[in-house]
Amino acid sequence: MGRPRKFDEHQVLRSATETFWTSGFAGTSLGDLMRATSLGKGSLYGAFGDKQALFQRVLDGYCANVTAGLREHLSGPDSSAASRLRALFDAAVAAGASPGPQRACLLAKSTAELAASNAEVAVRARQTFTTFADLLQAEVESAQAAGDVPGDRDPRRTAHHLLAVLRGMEALTEAGMDESVLRDAADTALEAAGLDQA
Amino acid sequence: MGRPRKFDEHQVLRSATETFWTSGFAGTSLGDLMRATSLGKGSLYGAFGDKQALFQRVLDGYCANVTAGLREHLSGPDSSAASRLRALFDAAVAAGASPGPQRACLLAKSTAELAASNAEVAVRARQTFTTFADLLQAEVESAQAAGDVPGDRDPRRTAHHLLAVLRGMEALTEAGMDESVLRDAADTALEAAGLDQA
DNA sequence: TCTGTTCTGGACCGCACGGTCAACATGTGG
DNA sequence: CCACATGTTGACCGTGCGGTCCAGAACAGA
Numbered sequence: 299m300g301r302p303r304k305f306d307e308h309q310v311l312r313s314a315t316e317t318f319w320t321s322g323f324a325g326t327s328l329g330d331l332m333r334a335t336s337l338g339k340g341s342l343y344g345a346f347g348d349k350q351a352l353f354q355r356v357l358d359g360y361c362a363n364v365t366a367g368l369r370e371h372l373s374g375p376d377s378s379a380a381s382r383l384r385a386l387f388d389a390a391v392a393a394g395a396s397p398g399p400q401r402a403c404l405l406a407k408s409t410a411e412l413a414a415s416n417a418e419v420a421v422r423a424r425q426t427f428t429t430f431a432d433l434l435q436a437e438v439e440s441a442q443a444a445g446d447v448p449g450d451r452d453p454r455r456t457a458h459h460l461l462a463v464l465r466g467m468e469a470l471t472e473a474g475m476d477e478s479v480l481r482d483a484a485d486t487a488l489e490a491a492g493l494d495q496a
Numbered sequence: 497m498g499r500p501r502k503f504d505e506h507q508v509l510r511s512a513t514e515t516f517w518t519s520g521f522a523g524t525s526l527g528d529l530m531r532a533t534s535l536g537k538g539s540l541y542g543a544f545g546d547k548q549a550l551f552q553r554v555l556d557g558y559c560a561n562v563t564a565g566l567r568e569h570l571s572g573p574d575s576s577a578a579s580r581l582r583a584l585f586d587a588a589v590a591a592g593a594s595p596g597p598q599r600a601c602l603l604a605k606s607t608a609e610l611a612a613s614n615a616e617v618a619v620r621a622r623q624t625f626t627t628f629a630d631l632l633q634a635e636v637e638s639a640q641a642a643g644d645v646p647g648d649r650d651p652r653r654t655a656h657h658l659l660a661v662l663r664g665m666e667a668l669t670e671a672g673m674d675e676s677v678l679r680d681a682a683d684t685a686l687e688a689a690g691l692d693q694a
Numbered sequence: 695t696c697t698g699t700t701c702t703g704g705a706c707c708g709c710a711c712g713g714t715c716a717a718c719a720t721g722t723g724g
Numbered sequence: 725c726c727a728c729a730t731g732t733t734g735a736c737c738g739t740g741c742g743g744t745c746c747a748g749a750a751c752a753g754a
Contacts (some may be wrong), residue, residue, distance in 0.1 A: 299750040300700025320607050324522035328742060338703045339743075345701090349742070365592075399612045409670045410608035411520050414597045423671035431677065454679040462681035463657070466664030472607045473621035479629065482653040483660035490688035498724040498730025526712055535711075536733050543731090547712070 301476050308336045315356045319404045322411050326444050338389070354418055360404045361426045368430065372437050379437050380446035380493050383460075385483040390464055394471035402472040406465070408457045431461050438491065447492040448483040508533045513554045519603045520609050521551050552616055558602045558626045566628065570635050577635050578644035578691050581658075585682040588662055592669035592678045600670040604663070629659050636689065645690040656686070656690050659687040 318326050328349060330430040331342060376401040394400065405426060413420040417480055435457035441447040447456075467480050511532040516524050526547060529540060544550040552568040570580055592598065603624060611618040633655035645654075665678050 301750040336515050340702055353631040402608055405610045410600055410605045413667050413670050414599050427673055429670050458677045458680035459684035462664030463660050465667040466660030469667055472611050473625050474618050474624055479656045484654035486653060486657035486688055491686055613709040
């Protein structure tokens with residue numbers, strides 16, 4: 299019973315995500331959020347709590363999405379684990395190649411802004427990156443089993459290296475570095491993992 | 497002529513750097529800056545212009561310092577270019593290994609927060625990273641000349657990869673990842689460059 | 695239809711924000 | 725020692741902040 303909500307929670311969270319993504323946590327005001335979501339303050343506070351709590355919801359949702367996306371990609375229809383890994387790095391290069399101002403990964407931005415002062419954000423970041431590493435490791439192992447990666451490679455170590463390169467490419471993308479830089483980083487990383495280029 | 501300044505500009509910039517570094521641009525208020533610098537608003541505005549201008553001064557100075565530091569390190573007293581590169585990555589691992597909340601590189605934080613919306617920040621970031629790449633490339637070439645890096649490596653490509661790993665390690669450090677992750681990333685990157693581990 | 699419950703919209707709060715300004719202090723050059 | 729140029733201080737300004745609250749709207753169940 300009671301009056302039903304007029305808004306769709308998912309849609310509101312999507313709008314809020316967009317806003318925080320563009321302006322960061324400190325750079326986003328409640329007014330911005332009200333405009334983006336078309337909700338009054340009362341509804342916003344009633345449904346999500348204060349700005350901090352809403353941000354946490356947004357960040358958690360974003361991390362879940364990104365993790366799910368990566369998991370889906372890595373178990374995708376692509377023929378081999380090796381080609382899926384290559385596709386992943388190709389996508390990272392392509393993301394940085396598009397012209398215009400770049401909007402980096404929300405998780406990267408949030409970690410840079412808040413991880414040092416907000417334990418919850420730090421935990422979420424750490425956990426998400428750890429999951430990334432695990433997924434990459436599984437993929438390396440799979441490629442190894444298929445004979446596309448030499449057996450002498452330590453999958454965990456390799457995954458950690460690939461993760462670092464991916465995050466580094468993200469950072470270089472933020473700075474608007476040339477595509478060639480990203481290309482070089484991606485190719486060298488894949489080579490180091492033992493994956494020959496097509 | 498006129499009344500002389502009571503403060504040391506370098507000292508003030510150092511304090512302002514500290515403040516922006518801790519809280520980011522949007523997260524730092526004029527009050528924070530006044531407290532940190534012990535200057536009144538008038539002096540701050542008279543000497544540096546508005547908050548935005550002061551931030552740009554701070555960021556430019558930081559980039560200059562970091563670049564000079566890297567340049568100095570890479571032309572340091574260490575015996576070989578190879579060992580200097582190893583020391584560089586060791587330092588990056590060590591930076592992430594210290595306990596407690598991590599405060600990432602100011603340039604990384606500023607790029608994440610502002611590069612998409614502030615052209616001057618984006619230009620500075622891009623330029624600084626490009627300089628990093630150039631310095632790394634020179635070092636790889638030097639190591640190659642000394643026979644510590646195989647001659648078939650493309651120095652530019654290798655430098656781009658090393659740069660990506662360094663920035664990635666920075667990002668993982670922000671998130672508080674285990675030292676072993678950084679260690680793996682660093683070791684694998686150096687190996688990929690053709691540098692054997694000691 | 696009436697009651698209880700929830701949701702909505704916006705008025706309202708105190709505060710701190712970024713920024714301006716004018717009165718005053720402190721030097722230098724003549 | 726005086727006139728001038730500059731630096732300092734902090735009061736002041738309008739605005740927008742994050743957050744609270746409540747009167748009224750919109751439903752479900754009796």
